[in-house]
Amino acid sequence: MALYIQETGPASAPTIVFLHGGGGAGWMWQPQIEQLGEYHCLVPDLPEQGQSVNEKPFSIQSSAAQIAELIRTRAHNGKAHVVGLSEGAQVTVALLASAPELVDHAMVSSALVRPLPGGKMMTPGLIGLTYRLSVTPFKNVAWWIRLNMKYAAGVPDKYYPQFSQSFRGLTESGFTNLMIENQRFRLPHGLERVKAPTLIVVGKHEYPAMHQSAHDLAAVIPAAQAYQVVHERKMSLAEEHNWNMTAPELFTQTVRAWVTGQSLPNNLRPLGS
Numbered sequence: 001m002a003l004y005i006q007e008t009g010p011a012s013a014p015t016i017v018f019l020h021g022g023g024g025a026g027w028m029w030q031p032q033i034e035q036l037g038e039y040h041c042l043v044p045d046l047p048e049q050g051q052s053v054n055e056k057p058f059s060i061q062s063s064a065a066q067i068a069e070l071i072r073t074r075a076h077n078g079k080a081h082v083v084g085l086s087e088g089a090q091v092t093v094a095l096l097a098s099a100p101e102l103v104d105h106a107m108v109s110s111a112l113v114r115p116l117p118g119g120k121m122m123t124p125g126l127i128g129l130t131y132r133l134s135v136t137p138f139k140n141v142a143w144w145i146r147l148n149m150k151y152a153a154g155v156p157d158k159y160y161p162q163f164s165q166s167f168r169g170l171t172e173s174g175f176t177n178l179m180i181e182n183q184r185f186r187l188p189h190g191l192e193r194v195k196a197p198t199l200i201v202v203g204k205h206e207y208p209a210m211h212q213s214a215h216d217l218a219a220v221i222p223a224a225q226a227y228q229v230v231h232e233r234k235m236s237l238a239e240e241h242n243w244n245m246t247a248p249e250l251f252t253q254t255v256r257a258w259v260t261g262q263s264l265p266n267n268l269r270p271l272g273s
Helices: 026-035 060-074 087-098 124-134 142-152 157-169 172-184 208-220 237-241 248-260
Strands: 005-008 015-019 040-044 080-085 103-109 198-203 224-229 268-270
Touching: 005 026, 005 060, 015 026, 015 060, 015 087, 026 040, 026 157, 026 248, 040 060, 060 080, 060 087, 080 087, 080 248, 087 103, 087 172, 103 248, 124 172, 142 157, 198 208, 198 237, 198 248, 208 224
Parallel strands: 015 040, 015 080, 080 103, 103 198, 198 224
Antiparallel strands: 005 040, 224 268
């Protein structure tokens, strides 16, 4: 496999595959890897990101196919729990639709399957121009990277070295493909065949399109449950979105409870409540 894969934990233990958000890499899952040491964890850097930056091009469908192959070849008994966040959650949805037999339990956090306002304006040409204006001139400007890390991504300060490396490594091609794939992804055919218990989660204050997407997924996946996450402290939209890093204990508790069939934390409320 051409993707960079971080592998931790006992090889004989149940496998969890973690799929990161767009523009990041497997380092985003460090809190969960540290707290779930009893599991066999497979943490890929998706195409055109992190240490898989030379694996081109990124697409949600091809990434799902690569993750399916990863599970077949390296997961315990050829099956895995799959946890996806943002663009990684979209890949998880595509995997559920195309290879549902490989997934034991799934957790899908903030998977967009509806257009955001203004999404039709996101053409490859405009996205490329945005990259050249907002990324290229600032790849070695620490204050600009920190500004993006805090306000655009909601990533805690302690991850600056990893975030900075991902920011500097992101190419115009990768940036464009990530944005286009994220905005154009819609409910795939085949989700009605999914038998794996699937947890659909979204931050309470995330965009309406994200909440509508969660409703759509819960309506079509037979064994799905949809919840909104209500945090104890006030968070920015970006912090709510990347809650695996901003509320790592809660995120990890949710993963462990879901894959073991236990009660979910009280911070998770049924969607719409």
